[in-house]
Every structure is written in structure tokens, then in C-alpha cells.
Amino acid sequence: MLLIDVVRVSEAVTRTSARLGKVGHLAELLARVAPAEAEIAISYLSGELPQRQVGVGWRTLQDLPQPKLVATATLTDVDALLTRIKAVSGPGSQAARKALVAELFSAVTSQEQSFLMRLLSGELRQGALDGVMIEAIAKASGAPSADVRRALTLRGWLPAVGAAALSGGVEALHAFKLEVGRAVAPMLAGSAPNVAAALEKAGVPAALEWKLDGVRVQAHRSGSEVHIFTRTLDDITPQVPELVEALLALPSTDLVLDGEVIALRPDGRPHTFQVTVSRATSKTDVPRLRAETPLSVFFFDALRVDGTDLLDLPYSERQEILTRTAPPELLTPRLTTDDVNKAEAFFTDVIKSGHEGVVVKSLTSPYAAGRRGAGWIKVKPRHTLDLVVLAVEWGHGRREGKLSNLHLGARDPESGDFVMLGKTFKGLTDELLAWQTERFLELADGPTDGWTVTVRPEQVVEVAFDGVQRSPRYPGGMALRFARVLRYRPDKRPEDADTIETVRALML
Template sequence: MLLIDLARTSAAVAADSARLAKIRHLAELLGRVGPDEAEIAIAYLSGELPQRQIGVGWRSLSDLPEPRLVATATLTRIDSLLEQIKAQSGPGSQGARRALVNELFGAVTRQEQAFLGRLLTGELRQGALNGVMIEAIAKAASVPAAEVRRALTLRGWLPAVGAAALAGGVEALRAFHLEVGRPVAPMLAQSAPTVTAALEKIGGPAAIEWKLDGVRVQAHRSGDQVGVFTRTLDDITAQVPELVEAMSRLEIDDLVLDGEVIALQADGRPEPFQVTSARVATKIGSRDSVPLSVFFFDALRVNGVDLLDLPDAERHAALVGAVPAELITPRLVTGDAEEGEAFFGEAIRRGHEGVVVKSPSTPYAAGRRGAGWIKVKPRHTLDLVVLAVEWGHGRREGKLSNLHLGAFDPETGDFVMLGKTFKGLTDELLAWQTEQFLRLADGPTDGWTVHVKPVMVVEIAFDGVQRSSRYPGGMALRFARVLRYRPDKRAEEADTAASVRALLP
């Protein structure tokens, strides 16, 4: 298949705002792609590279060669050149990489150059994120979308799952299993203002667990081998030796667990999140100054048996049978709202974020905000994405200060702006975010405003949501203020526009 076919399909998908139309465009192309190019095609149209990162940014794409007039570049040819670009390292690599970039862009037409440029810089935002692409794969392969979602849960890489579906249908999709050493996307929680409201949503007795203010981890063990991964699926095994030791001491040697690592003070209260986050980010894994503790709250695999489809109550029973009590997150099972609120109050008194209320019947909905998990915090907070930043005035002159905040819209893959804030920013945060956002600048500045790539997640406290004609989404946050940045979260994990809209009075 030629690259021009993808470029044209991408343009059609971007031009059509209707979800079903996007799916139709993508499915038509996927129905024509060959088995050796399916994974490449799905990756490119999802805005991803099979190589993930190749060391080429928008600054590398200035002064490109003249485009060809006739499209002849195949997907396999483009993929081969990208592999060569990624492989460059050591002395002379910069010049070699530049020569290969010129060869790549000199082999394609103007429309293909534009498509490749957006792909390589992460700007291919056409509304073809996972939700739409899953439906397109299902349509092209004539399989249920639920089968594609389940396989994605276990494999974690949609292009590989899509290629399997197109080649082998449902049978190929059901061949995917949870693999020790290959992380899956974590299950996420919805929000409620109180434990009482959460219990009402679940509609009966529930498990209530402390929500620790640590770093989410997924721990894998197979024999003597232990792997630890973040919520963004990054391997941090070398950075958390305490967790590796804890996993190695367990009697069961084939398991996958979900939990949190957290730095605790001498009295058992948590250190600020920044302390835990900085310690986990330390490449050397030193424990001399900031030791880490680990607490597990879910089991995805125990004794070689996958547990994802089992209800929460059965998964937790398996966890209790595999892990010592001191390594398990405090948990209460109750249908009594007063008892649940007291448990929540104790978690807050001890310095933790709040609680997560869990339906005992819910399976593990990897990568999604399952209706069976509901988080409750003592104040309204949202994880939002920074869309732009304005230069400050007065004592903040020379610093990027006022943040433009957006909620994620999974239907379009875009962001809905909810307002601006400069409140809650310390001098240290101002200096840090100025450096970060200048690096993430997306094109020229617009007067006082610097538009940035929508990748940075920030946790925002607010007093409520109100209707507003000022922003396209028709709503705005009241008294928004910055709590902290969340480098452990991807933009796609931010709170959705729908969840914010649900908070409108």
C-alpha cells in the first residue's frame, strides 16, 4: 500500500466530524491493507510510530527537500527508513540522521510530507484515537468491537491487535493472553463527591479502599524475574528495589499485581507526592534518603491464572491469599454509608488522598474508567491538560504563568477548554513550567499566549462547574487553582469533558 492512501484517508477522517463517518473511512482503508503492512497502517493512522521514538522533532523538519510529483512510496519503504533513522547513534549520527530524513521526505509528495511531518511531531490529531480505531478495525475485520478491546487490554498495542484481527478474526484475537512481563493499561476510576453518593451509584455493599497519594505500579513476577511498570507502562524495575525485593519474597512466583509505591514518614503519614515521584524517577534506585513502601490493591494474575474477568471480590480474595496483609491497601466492605464515611475520614486524617469505592462484582476494565470504581476526595479535583500558557505580568514578568485548561474528549480525540488559572503556582513551579512549556511550544506565540502540545497533565482544585458561553464546551471551572503536575499520567488519561459536564448543577 502507498503512503498517499493513508494521507488521503487521514485528511478525510480529519474533515469529517461524525464518528461513524470517521470509522467508515478508516475501515475502508484497513479492508485493503496487506497483512505485512496492517500494523504500520494502524499505527500511522492512530498517530503512532511502530518505533515509538526516532529522535526527530519539528526543528529537524525545517528546510526539507522538494517533494515528488508522483506518489510511489510504500508503507514498508517508509517504515524501513524510519528504522534506519532510529538506529543512528554515536559519532556522526546527527549528520546520518539528517541525510536519512532528507531521503525520507524527498521520496514523497507534498501531501505525504505534511502527513509525515504531523506524524513525526505527534501532531496527527484527526479524531482517530483508540475508540474510533477499535471500531474501524472491528468493522474491517467483521469482528465484535468487544473482542478487539479485550485483546488490546492484554496486548497493550493496538496496531498488533488490529493486524491480528484483520488476519485471523476472532480466533486470532482470543489467542492474546495476559503475559507476565508485558504490562496492561490500568483500570481507572470515576468520581463522586462523597462516599454516600458513591455507594448509591454502586447500589449496594461495596469495598472501600484508601486512596494512597503515591505512584501507581504494576508488578510482574515469573520465577526469579520481577518487572515493575508505571501507569504509562514504563519499566521502572531498576528504580524501585524495595518493590522488587517484596515481590521476590512472595511464595507464589507467577503473578501480576496492581498497587502503589509511596514514601512514608516515620509516623506512617505519606510524604508529599513530589517526594515519592522524585524518588521513583531516580535512575539509580538509591534508598539512602527516601525509602519506598508498597501496597497492593488488586491481582490480575495469580499462580499462572488470569483473573481480569473475575469480579473484584474474587480478585481481592486471590490477592489476600498471595500477599502478606502488611502489603495490602486498607479495605472495608460495607453497605452502611455512615461506616463508609468514617473510614474515609480516617484515611484523610492519616494524610491520604481519599478512598476508592469498588463494586464487588466488577471485572478489571483495563485502560478504562470502569463504572465499578469510584474515587472520593475531600475536595473537587480534576486532572486536566494544559493547552496554552500566557506570559505573566508584574513579579511574574518573564515567566509563563496563566494556564489554559482542557478536558479530554475521547469521541474526537481533542480537548474542551474549561478556563484559565494562575493560582496556586509557587515561584519554583513558575520557573519549572516556563522551561517545560517553552520546550513544548507548538508553533509561534500568539501575543501573550504560547500554544503548547497537549501532553502535560495538571491536577486542578476547583469550587464547582458553571455554565458559560465564553468557552465552546459551554462550561467553566469556578476558582480553579493548581495543586501539582502529574508527569505519571498521559493526556488521554485526563478527566473527560463528559465527567466534568456531569458536575454541572
Template sequence: MLIAEIARTSGEVAGTSGRKAKVTALAACLRAAGPGEAATVVAYLSGELPQRQIGVGYASLRAVPPPAAEPSLTVPEVDAAFTEIGAVSGAGSVARRRELVTALLGRATRAEQDFLIRLLAGELRQGALDGVMAEAIAAAAGVPSAEVRRAAMLRGALGPVATAALADGVDGLREFTLEVGRPVKPMLAASAPSVEEAFAKLKAEAAVEWKLDGVRAQVHVRDGDVRVFTRTLDEITARLPEVVAAVRELPVRDAVFDGEVIALRPDGAPHPFQVTAARTATRTAKATEPVPLTVFLFDVVHLDGDDLLDAPGAERSAALVRAVPENLRIPRIVTADPAAAKDFFADAVARGHEGVLVKSLDTPYTAGRRGAGWIKVKPRHTLDLVVLAVEWGHGRRQGLLSNLHLGARDPETGGFVMLGKTFKGLTDELLAWQTEKLRELAVREDDWTVHVRPELVVEIAFDGVQQSPRYPGGIALRFARVLRYRPDKTAAEADTVQSVLSLASGR
């Protein structure tokens, strides 16, 4: 298959908001893929590389050679080129990777260049997320989408599932089973603005658990061997010796647990998220690390020979209680009273945690999907910030100013301190409006970014503040999204960086 066909499909998918139309276009592309190409095609159309990271940054993508006149690049050729680029290391590696990227782009047409650049830059946002892609694989192979979703859950990736579905149909998909030692996709939670609304959705007695600001950890145990995986299914066992030691003491032969690891202060309050993140990012660690991690388990999907994926939440919870002592389980209550749940929520937040998860007692473990069985509730923080610059969008947002650079006011200098970027929360109407407005405020621009006069105030919702060396203020907003613009406010009325710092230091 030619890369031109994938680029054409990507443009078609990006150009429509209809889910059915996206699925139809993706399925047609998958049917045209040759033997052995399906997994790579799925990765590219999902905006991912099978190699994950190959060391190519924006600097390597700025100098684009003249495009080829006719398409000739094939999927296997590009995949091989990415593998070669990722394998470059040592002295002169940056220059060598740039050479290889330039050579690859020199063989691509203009449309292919645009697609490959966005793919390498991680900017291929076209609406082909896992749910849509799973439906497309099902349509291409003529199999039920439920079979694809379950196989993807058990295999942890859609690429191999597409290969099996297209080659062997349902029989191929049913070859994927839960294996201790191979991570499954984690179950995800929907959101609700309040505990009362979460209970209204479930309409029944429910479990309410602390929502920790830690790192998701899927823990596999087999005959004393412990392995730990992240929510992205990367193994981090060697980085968590204290977690491995704690789990190894459990009275189980083989098990797969779901949980969270978090760095706690001596008084039990959580450290800022970046402390936990830094520990889990360290390649090797010792059990005597100055900031140890604590593991809290909240679910079990396999226990001593029994698969529990399809068991209701109450049954899985009972199995967890039998296997795991209270000090290693997430604090929780079971109640039908929203008022009791609200008190539990307030206590969790007062202790420094993110909020709560309200969980159905009947729902099976539906991995990889944001279903109605788990609902997260968090307090919402908002700030009025100033737009300092904005980046051009890609895909459906091509030609629109999309990714906002956000700044807080610094009364001491009279300037603004950048706190991060966001393109989330923007409706089509807001995108069109801000593109026109920010072009009017532009003072300079380059290929990617339009810098503007700091006049436009925007109300931003976010989940928390974390330390970040990436920005001048040393802090950044977590999960920032646009709520609305505030034309009624001037930049002089925007929130100050001091108020943001107080949020970062507060518990």
C-alpha cells in the same frame, strides 16, 4: 500502502466528531493495508510510532523542504526510515537525524508532510483513541469488538491484535492469553465529583481505597523472579530493587498483581509526585537509595495457576488478602454508607493522598477501559490564571488557537510566571471564541505560537502542583483543564504565584 492513504484517512477522521464515521473510515484504511502493514498503520493512525521515541524534536521539523508533486512513500519505507533515524547515535547524531528527516519529508507531498510532522511531534490528535481503533479493527476483520478488546488487553497493544484479526479472525484473537511476565493493559477508573455521586453510580456496597499519587506498577512473579511494568507497559524492574525484594518475600509461586509505587516521608506522608517519578525514571537503582519506594498492591489478576481477570472484585480482593500482608496492601474499607466513605476520603486527603477510588465488588478486571466498576474521586483545585500565549491546533482544531500558555501573577515584579499549558476542557464554542479574542490581543507570532497581551483571565481546574525545571517558576500544574473564561476579572485580580507555591509546599 501509501502514506498518502493514511494521511487522507487521518484528515477524514479528524474532520468528523461522529464515532461511527471515524470507525468506518479507519476500518476501510485497515482493510486496504497489505500483509504485515496492519500493525504499523494502527500505530500511525493512533498517533504513535512503533519505535516509540526516535530522537526527533521540534527543531528538526521546522525547516521543511519543498513537497513532492505526487505521493510515492509507502508504509514500509517510512517505518524503515523511522527505525534508521532512531538508531543514529554518537557525535553528530543530531545533524544526521535532521538530514534523514529532511530527506524523508522531501519525498512527501504537502498533505503527507503535514501528517508526518504531526506524527513525529506527537500532535496527531484526531479522536482515534484505543476504543475507536478497537472497533475499527473489529469492523475491518468482521469480528466482535469484545474479542478485539480482550485480545488487546492480554497482548498489551492493538497492532499485533490487528494483524491477528485481519489474518485469522476470532481464532487468531483467541491465541492471546494471559502470560505471567507479559504485561496486560491496566484497568482504568472513571471520575465522579464526589463520593456520594460515586456511590449513586454503583448503587451497592463498595470498596473504598486510598488513591495514591504514585506510579502505577504491574508486578509479575514466577518462581521467585519478579518483573515490574508501568501503566504504559514499560519494564522498570531494574529501577526498583526495594520493590522487587518486598514482593519476592510473598508466599506465591506465580502471580500478576496491580498496584502503585510511591515515595513516602518518614511520617508516612507522600513526597511530591516528581520525587516518585524521578526514582522510577532512574535507569538503575540500589535498595539503599536515599528516597526509597514503597509498593502497595490493590488487585490480583493471576494467582498460582488461576486466572482471575473474569472474577468479581470481591473474589479478587479475597485472593489478594490471602497472598499479600496488610502492610503491602492499599488501605481500604468496604461499606454501603456514603457518609463512612466520605470520612475515609477526608482522612486520605488529610494524609496527603490524591483522594479515593470507589470500586464495585462485582465487576471483573476490565483492563484498558474506563468502565463504571472503578470510580475515582479527588478534591478539585481551581485558579484564575492569565493567558500569556497560545499555540495553533492540529487535526479538528486546525486553524484554531488551542493550546494555552498559563501564567500566575507575580506582585513583586509586576509580571507573570508561566505554570504550564493546556488544551483540555475546551468546547467548540470556547475554541472559536478564544481564537477570535486572542488574535485581537496578539503582539507577535511565529509558525507555532501567538503571544498575546496578558489581559485574558481563565479559570483552570487542576489536580496538583509539581516541581518542574521546564518553567521559570520551577513549578507546574498537573492535569490542568479549562473551566471557563472570566471576563469579569482583570489580570490584576488573577491568582499569584505565591498562592500556587503555597499549594506546592502544603501537605
């Protein structure tokens, strides 16, 4: 398949606002792509490279050669050149890489050059997020979208899953299994304004678990080999020796557990989230950091134990297995009840202990990896949302010279874009102002010398607010009341941000 075919579909998807329209454009191309090129096509249309990173930045993309007038480059040609670019290393690598980039760009048209520049810089935003691409793969392959989604949670790389579906259909998708050492997307929780509402959603009796303000971890063990992954699927094994030791001390030698690591004070109350995340992600001088700020681990779910996959079992059965697998001191405190008063008292005790709140869990829910289902519902003592920063305004007065006022957006799953919900400059310390000024200048997506700096929608921020009200000022027809910054979330990606539907459910 020619690269220009993918480029034209990408442009058609960008111009199309309706989800079904996007799916139709993508499915039409996927239905005719050759099996050997399917993974490449899906990667490019998802805004990714099969090689992930090839070491090409903006500086390398300056002074490009003249484009060709006729499109002849195939997906295989382009992929092979990108693989060669990634392999360049050692003395003279910068010049060699630039020469290969010139070779690549001289072989494509101006339309293809523009596409490749955005693809290489990570700025190919066309609304073909995982949800849209999953439906397109299902339509093109004839496989149910639920089977595509499940295979994705187990494999973790949509292009590989899509290529399997296109070549082998449902049977190929069913061949994907949970693999120890390969992270799967974690199950996520919805939200409710209070414990009673959460119990109504989950059904009673239900389990309530402490919601810790720590770093989500997925712990894999195969024999003496251990891998620890974050919720963004980054491997942090060397940074968390406490967790490695805890996992190796368990009787099972083949398991995958879901949990949280958190830094606790001597009195058992939690350190701030920033302290925990800094400790868990720092790569240098780990022994000293461990002595100064030890981490505690609490497991709350079991995905695999003794070689048996548990994803499809109900929560209650997975908990029974987890309880037999790990000692009580490594388990997240939990209460199972059908009594609202007891549940609310449990919630109150959690808050008094300094933790975030509770997660109410249906006893019958399977582990819906990668999805925010109704089986888990988080409850906090205040309204909070994880939103994405869309732009920032320069401050004045004491904040002159600092990027201050944040433009906040919620994710729209239908379009793949973000919907602005208002602005805030509240809750920002001098330290946060300095940090965010540097951060957002790095993410600037346009001029930085005006009043408002537009930024690439990549930074997630957690905000507290008093409610959601109707407002004609913003595209979504809603605005947050008295929004204030709680913290930035380096552990979350833009696709993890709360959706516009979640915000709408909270509207007064």
C-alpha cells in the same frame, strides 16, 4: 498500499467532526490494506511509528529535498527506511541519519512530506484516538469492539491487535493472553462527590479502599525475574528495589499485582506526591535515595497468580486470592460494608491519616483493564479534575517574564480534542512558575512573543475547584468556579485526563 492512501484518509479524518464519520473513513482503508502492511497503516493513522522513536528531531527535518510530483512510495518502503534511520548509530551517525531522511523525503510528494513531518514530530493530531481506531478495526474485521478492546489491554499495542483482527478475526483476538513481563493498561476509577453517591453507583455491599497519593505500579514476577511498570507502562524496575524485594519474598513465582508505591514519613503519614514521584522515577544514586526516602508498597488487586489469569473474576474473588498471596502489611487497607455511616467514618479516618480519599469498588466487577468503568469510584474531600493545559498567558507585575495563567481543557472522547473550561493562575508557587515557564516554552505550538502562548496539549495538571457553572464564554458552555492548581501530573498522559462528560456531571 501507497502512503498517499493513508495520507488522504488521515486528512479526511481530520476534516470530519462526527465520530461515526471518522470510523467510516478509517474502516474503509483498513478493510483493503494488505496483511503485511496493516500494522504500519494503523500505526500511522494513530499518529505513531511502529519503531516508536527513530531519533529524528526538528533540526534534521530542516532543508528537505524537493518533493516528487507523483506518489509512488508504499507503506513498506517508508517503514523500511525508518527502520534503517533508527538503526544508525556511532561516529558520523548524524550525517548518515540526515542523508537517509533526505532519501525518504525525496521519494514522496509534498502532501506526503507534510504528513511525515507531523508524524515524526509527534504532532499528527487528527482525532483518531484509540477509541475511534478500535471501532474502525472492529468494523473492518467484523470482530466485536469488546474483543478488540480486551485484546488491546492484554497486548498493549493497538497496531498489533488491529493487524491480528484484520487477518484472523475473533479467533486471533482471543489468542492474546496476559503475559508476565508485558504491562497491560490499568483499570481506572470514575468519580463521585461523596461516599453515599459512590455506594449507590457501586451497589452494596461494596469495598472501600484507601486512595493513596502515590505512584501506581503494576508488578510482574516470573521466577526470579521482576518487572515494575507505572500507569503509563514505563518500566521503573531499577528505581524501586523495595518493591522488587517485596515481590521476590512472596510465595508465588508467577504473578501480576496492581498497587501503589508511596513515600511515608516516620509517623506513617505520606510525603507530598512530588517527593514520592521524584524518588520512584530517579535513575541515579538509588541506594542513597532509598536510605533517605524509603518507599512502601501496597497491593490492591491481583491480575494473575500462580499462572492463572484473574481479570474476568469478580473483585471479591480476586481479593480472596490477593489476601492469600501477600501479607497484610503489603495490602491496601480496606473495608467491606453496606452501611453508609460506617463507610463515611472510614473515609474520615483516611483523610485524617493524610491520604487522598477512598476508592469504592463493586464486589462483582471484573478487572476492566484500560477503562474507567463504574466498578471503581474514587471519592476525595474536594472536587478535583485532571485537565490538559491548552495555552498559557505571560504574567505581569511580580510574575512578569513568567508563563502564568493556564488555559484548561477536558478531553472530548467523541472528537479526540480538548474542550476549554476556563483559566487559572491560582495555586502557583514561585517554583511552579519557573518550572511551567520552561516546560510550556518547550511545548509551544506557535509564537511565544505575544500575550498568549498556545501549547501542544500534552501536560496534565490536577486542579481543585468549587464547582462547575454554566458559561457562554467557553465552547463547552461550562466553566470551573475558583479553579486552582494542586500539582502537575507527570505520571499521566493527555488521554488519561478527565472527560467533558465527567465535568458536565458536576455542573450546578
